[in-house]
Amino acid sequence: MAAESEPSSSSIELVESTKPERKIESGIIYLSTIPPTMNVKTIRQFFSKFGQTGNIFLKPNPRTSKKSMYYFTEGWIEFKNKKIAKRVASSLHNTQVGGKRRHKYYDSLWNIKYLHKFRWIHLNERLAHEKATHDQRMRAEIAQVKRETNHYVKSVETSKRLKRLETRIRKEGKEWKDTPSTEIRQIEIKDVVNDNNNNAGAADMCLLANIFSTK
Numbered sequence: 001m002a003a004e005s006e007p008s009s010s011s012i013e014l015v016e017s018t019k020p021e022r023k024i025e026s027g028i029i030y031l032s033t034i035p036p037t038m039n040v041k042t043i044r045q046f047f048s049k050f051g052q053t054g055n056i057f058l059k060p061n062p063r064t065s066k067k068s069m070y071y072f073t074e075g076w077i078e079f080k081n082k083k084i085a086k087r088v089a090s091s092l093h094n095t096q097v098g099g100k101r102r103h104k105y106y107d108s109l110w111n112i113k114y115l116h117k118f119r120w121i122h123l124n125e126r127l128a129h130e131k132a133t134h135d136q137r138m139r140a141e142i143a144q145v146k147r148e149t150n151h152y153v154k155s156v157e158t159s160k161r162l163k164r165l166e167t168r169i170r171k172e173g174k175e176w177k178d179t180p181s182t183e184i185r186q187i188e189i190k191d192v193v194n195d196n197n198n199n200a201g202a203a204d205m206c207l208l209a210n211i212f213s214t215k
Helices: 009-018 040-047 082-092 120-171 181-213
Strands: 027-031 053-060 072-079 112-115
Touching: 027 082, 040 053, 040 072, 053 120, 072 082, 072 120, 082 112
Parallel strands: none
Antiparallel strands: 027 072, 027 112, 053 072
């Protein structure tokens, strides 16, 4: 019986090289609060001690004033390895930030949660939706302000026009409070007609002057 031949080293290397490498998935943790005076730079410096970080986004605080130390309200941190992200969330949650005592965030506590099956594209979609909603609300508010402004301008113009009519009617010896609205409207229409006639008459005079000046 013939002895079985052992596989060569080259065939072993070929089998090993064709085995697909397992891709390391990234993971994202969520910070529900951002310690005072911390920003993207300090956050990255702190969390990079535990593993390689990727994208970081901190949501700005819209009510931040010069005296306020809370520049951001919440944040998302991406780790290149989701196992590290899980470990960071479980070990640091509800623990003291620490660092140097002179830092404003020394006594603050971390509030961290690992987001299962959450990808950075999901955050981009959420931020895009929030921006679209905000822009739509702003457009609605601007349109409302324009309507109110136009209404105010019309009210002022109407008030001035009625004041002029009141002066006219009082000069004619009539009482303003007893003047019906229909009469006021007739006076307004008469003024418009007179203005149009005056403009037309001026145009006719200008035309005649041009005709006779050619002779």
